[in-house]
Amino acid sequence: MNFHDDKLGFTIPGLFLIKSRDILPAFNLEALREIKMELDEVIITRAIFDEYSKTFLDYTEVDVALIGGGPANLVAAKYLAEAGAKVAIYEQKLSLGGGMWAGGMMFPRIVLQEEACRILDDFGIRYKEYQPGYYVANSVESVGKLISGATSAGAEVFNLVSFEDVMIRENDRVTGIVINWGPVTAQRLHVDPLMIRTKLVIDGTGHEAVVCNTILRKIPNAKIGNLGKLGEKPMWSEVGERLAVDATKEIYPGLIVAGMAANAATCSPRMGPVFGGMLLSGEKAAKLALEKLKEL
Numbered sequence: 001m002n003f004h005d006d007k008l009g010f011t012i013p014g015l016f017l018i019k020s021r022d023i024l025p026a027f028n029l030e031a032l033r034e035i036k037m038e039l040d041e042v043i044i045t046r047a048i049f050d051e052y053s054k055t056f057l058d059y060t061e062v063d064v065a066l067i068g069g070g071p072a073n074l075v076a077a078k079y080l081a082e083a084g085a086k087v088a089i090y091e092q093k094l095s096l097g098g099g100m101w102a103g104g105m106m107f108p109r110i111v112l113q114e115e116a117c118r119i120l121d122d123f124g125i126r127y128k129e130y131q132p133g134y135y136v137a138n139s140v141e142s143v144g145k146l147i148s149g150a151t152s153a154g155a156e157v158f159n160l161v162s163f164e165d166v167m168i169r170e171n172d173r174v175t176g177i178v179i180n181w182g183p184v185t186a187q188r189l190h191v192d193p194l195m196i197r198t199k200l201v202i203d204g205t206g207h208e209a210v211v212c213n214t215i216l217r218k219i220p221n222a223k224i225g226n227l228g229k230l231g232e233k234p235m236w237s238e239v240g241e242r243l244a245v246d247a248t249k250e251i252y253p254g255l256i257v258a259g260m261a262a263n264a265a266t267c268s269p270r271m272g273p274v275f276g277g278m279l280l281s282g283e284k285a286a287k288l289a290l291e292k293l294k295e296l
Contacts, residue, residue, distance in 0.1 A: 059156055062086045064289050065177050065198040066155075067163045067211050070098025071275055072259025073204030074146040075119060075282025076289070077155035083290055087155045088196075092162040092182040097143035098206055098259075104273035108139040113241070116276030119283060123149040142275075162186075163210055164193045165218070166201065166255075172219050174201050174254030199296050200289050202256045204282075207232060209264040215252055224251055224265055232260070233269040240271030248281045250288060258285035 064080055066073040069091035080087045089096070103109045112120065112127065112135045120127050120137060123145045127137040151157060162185040167176030180193040203211035212224045224230060232240075240263060247262035257265045258281045271277060 055156060056158075059086075059088050059158070059196070061197045062088050063198065063293055064088075064200045064202060065090060065196060066202045066204055067177065068098070068204035068206060068259075068261070069093075069096030069147075069157065069159065070204050070206055070259055071100050071143075071146055071278045072261075072282035072285065073202060074150045075123075075279050076202055076204070076258060076286040077150040078123070078146075078153045079283060079286035080289060081150070081154035083286070085290065085293060089150070089155055089157045090161045090163055090177070090179060091157065091159045092185065094160055094182075096147050096157065096159065100139050100143050100146075100275060100278075103139035109136050109273075110139045110142060111136055111274045111276075112279070113274075113276035116279045119279040163205070163214075165214060166211065167195055167197070168219070171253065172222065174215070174252065175199075177201060200254060200256060200292055202258050202285050202289065203251075203261045203265075204258045204285075206260040207264055207270075209257065209261040211255060212251065212257060212261065212265045215255065222252065230264050231267060232264045233267060235272055236269035237271045237274050240269035241274055241277035243268035244271065244277035245280045245284055248284045248288070250292065256285050256288055256292075258282055 063085040064087045066077055066087060066089045069089050073089060074096065077087050077089055095101075100110060101108070111130070114133060114135065117127065117135055120142075125137055125142050125145045127135045130136045158179075160182040161179050162182045163177055164180050164185070165178035166174045167178065169175045176195055176197040178193045178195050180191060184191045201211060203209060205211060209230050212230055215222050216224055216230065243266065244259065244263055247266040247268055248258050249256065249262075251257045251265055259278050260270070262268070262281055263270060
């Protein structure tokens, strides 16, 4: 029996050999060699390990460490990298994009305000006006192009890497992060972490505001926000969107808070599947970080 590949445009001769309960194709090795696709599995392994190890070592010192790979941090990463900053995104999960993938209740569409459309334009994301002041975009396309925009600009992504702690120096200023493998954290395995030195950290971890919570828990007398406690208020889209941008700031020495984490850190309302504030927050976080980098 022959095997024809329409894409490659040729037929691979072969036959079926029945062995036990398995049916396995026995290919004509001479015909396969004509494909000119020689591969060595060990070289594949070495290539992955070697290149990732070089990148990991190179990024043990960065300008800005962005914790969480949601939309706000993806926007911030693009603008920071385009400005020449050395930036890395650390995402505990396999995929980036936060809650944007699923749109609203698994309908893959998101709503944005006119003010945020220019950021969609920067990333090449298509959108259309639903009615005056309301714009709709495909959530899957949006995440894909946010990721592409950030990485194409030069931001490095470390997915499946979880944030564990901050590094501090004089006056308890944040000077780095402590990381581990995401599965290690998820399984609660007792494995010591590694450390990354950074000039600034951006907490873009969403509702949990993980970095802010860590500082409150571990640094005596630390104050995050005006109320000194974390947690967002119930849904109020209009106010939540405005405060997402307003609350984006250096909330602790060496730590900028962005996106939904900014709302959680300032006890502001949540906003649901409206993402204009998230994108504008990321843009503002990048501007603040660039200003702070000039001072350091």
